[in-house]
Amino acid sequence: MKTSTPDKKWFDELIIELRLRQVDGAAIGDTVASARELLADTGQDAEDAFGPARDYAASLELPRDDRGLWQGAALWSSLAGLIVFLLFTQALVPWARGEPLLFAPAQMALLGVTVLLIALLPLYLTAAIRHPWLLGLLFAIGGAAGFLSSVVAPATPDEAWLVLAAAPWLAGSAAALVLVSLGNTVRVLRRGSVDDITDPLQAPASRRKRSGLVLALVTGWLFPLFAGLMFALVTVFLR
Amino acid sequence: MTTDRPDAPEPKPGEWPSDWLRATLGLLALRALEAGPSYGYAIIAELERNGLGVIKGGTLYPLLTRYEAAGLVATEWRPGDAGPGRKYFALTDRGRTELQRSRTDWARFTRATTTYLDADRPSKENFA
Numbered sequence: 227m228k229t230s231t232p233d234k235k236w237f238d239e240l241i242i243e244l245r246l247r248q249v250d251g252a253a254i255g256d257t258v259a260s261a262r263e264l265l266a267d268t269g270q271d272a273e274d275a276f277g278p279a280r281d282y283a284a285s286l287e288l289p290r291d292d293r294g295l296w297q298g299a300a301l302w303s304s305l306a307g308l309i310v311f312l313l314f315t316q317a318l319v320p321w322a323r324g325e326p327l328l329f330a331p332a333q334m335a336l337l338g339v340t341v342l343l344i345a346l347l348p349l350y351l352t353a354a355i356r357h358p359w360l361l362g363l364l365f366a367i368g369g370a371a372g373f374l375s376s377v378v379a380p381a382t383p384d385e386a387w388l389v390l391a392a393a394p395w396l397a398g399s400a401a402a403l404v405l406v407s408l409g410n411t412v413r414v415l416r417r418g419s420v421d422d423i424t425d426p427l428q429a430p431a432s433r434r435k436r437s438g439l440v441l442a443l444v445t446g447w448l449f450p451l452f453a454g455l456m457f458a459l460v461t462v463f464l465r
Numbered sequence: 466m467t468t469d470r471p472d473a474p475e476p477k478p479g480e481w482p483s484d485w486l487r488a489t490l491g492l493l494a495l496r497a498l499e500a501g502p503s504y505g506y507a508i509i510a511e512l513e514r515n516g517l518g519v520i521k522g523g524t525l526y527p528l529l530t531r532y533e534a535a536g537l538v539a540t541e542w543r544p545g546d547a548g549p550g551r552k553y554f555a556l557t558d559r560g561r562t563e564l565q566r567s568r569t570d571w572a573r574f575t576r577a578t579t580t581y582l583d584a585d586r587p588s589k590e591n592f593a
Contacts, residue, residue: 256552263552287530426550
């Protein structure tokens with residue numbers, strides 16, 4: 227069935243609301259399919275038949291899936307990946323130039339803002355998704371903090387609060403990036419799926435589900451992938 | 466106080482006060498499944514055909530979802546002939562027992578209310 231534009235918007239909102247309620251993908255697929263079935267039978271608009279998507283999602287009282295990707299291990303491993311990646315990027319250029327790794331308190335505080343924004347994600351995720359301006363604001367704050375941290379980075383060891391040898395930190399952060407990604411891979415494989423929204427009439431081991439799994443596995447290796455790319459570029463141009 | 470409201474419009478057939486429907490929809494939905502498994506639109510059409518008004522999907526599906534969670538109904542998806550698949554709802558044994566219990570209770574309740582509302586019945590019998 228082709229979905230009209232207002233209905234598409236309604237279904238998009240319904241899926242977001244159910245995701246925010248940590249309803250698992252199979253139950254969301256069931257809800258969407260049964261709503262589509264009724265609309266096909268009655269010819270009604272989704273809003274007329276079911277009311278506002280947010281209210282309808284709440285009225286279904288579907289059970290929460292505690293293994294949700296929005297919380298728990300997924301968030302903390304992403305946060306760990308980000309912290310280690312930030313450390314890797316800080317150590318890379320000094321290592322290539324044969325210089326020590328320098329830190330100033332202001333620089334670390336600004337890097338901490340980005341880490342804090344991610345760590346507190348569960349507190350404001352719902353509000354950020356419902357209000358795109360808030361999401362934009364958070365991205366702007368994260369971007370500004372990242373830029374300012376490079377501005378206030380110390381140029382010489384005399385200006386630095388902390389002076390570290392770059393090579394061990396570079397090697398250590400690279401190893402930690404691989405470990406975090408390995409942990410992500412094990413977690414995704416143990417779970418066996420990425421909690422895709424599935425059509426209730428579709429076979430469980432469909433190609434779509436497998437491709438979703440592959441995508442989740444690749445996503446888990448993005449930090450090491452970018453780190454490798456940066457390492458290659460710096461080695462070519464700065465060494 | 467008078468209950469005579471000459472300005473109030475006559476309700477159309479099948480248009481009942483929403484709180485009446487809210488109170489009875491659970492029982493009516495179980496009854497609609499008594500003859501065998503059925504799907505959303507067929508349940509709505511069955512209730513409408515029997516003069517109970519047009520029930521919205523936004524009212525019926527949350528109720529059926531709660532009944533499924535409570536084990537009163539079981540669901541099964543079947544492929545559609547041309548359109549999308551259909552989700553069939555069927556009464557479980559527990560649902561059938563609940564229907565019988567609710568039906569008996571409802572009959573007692575309506576007998577009591579009908580007797581009390583009877584226009585010929587003295588309204589102040591306690592003071593007689």
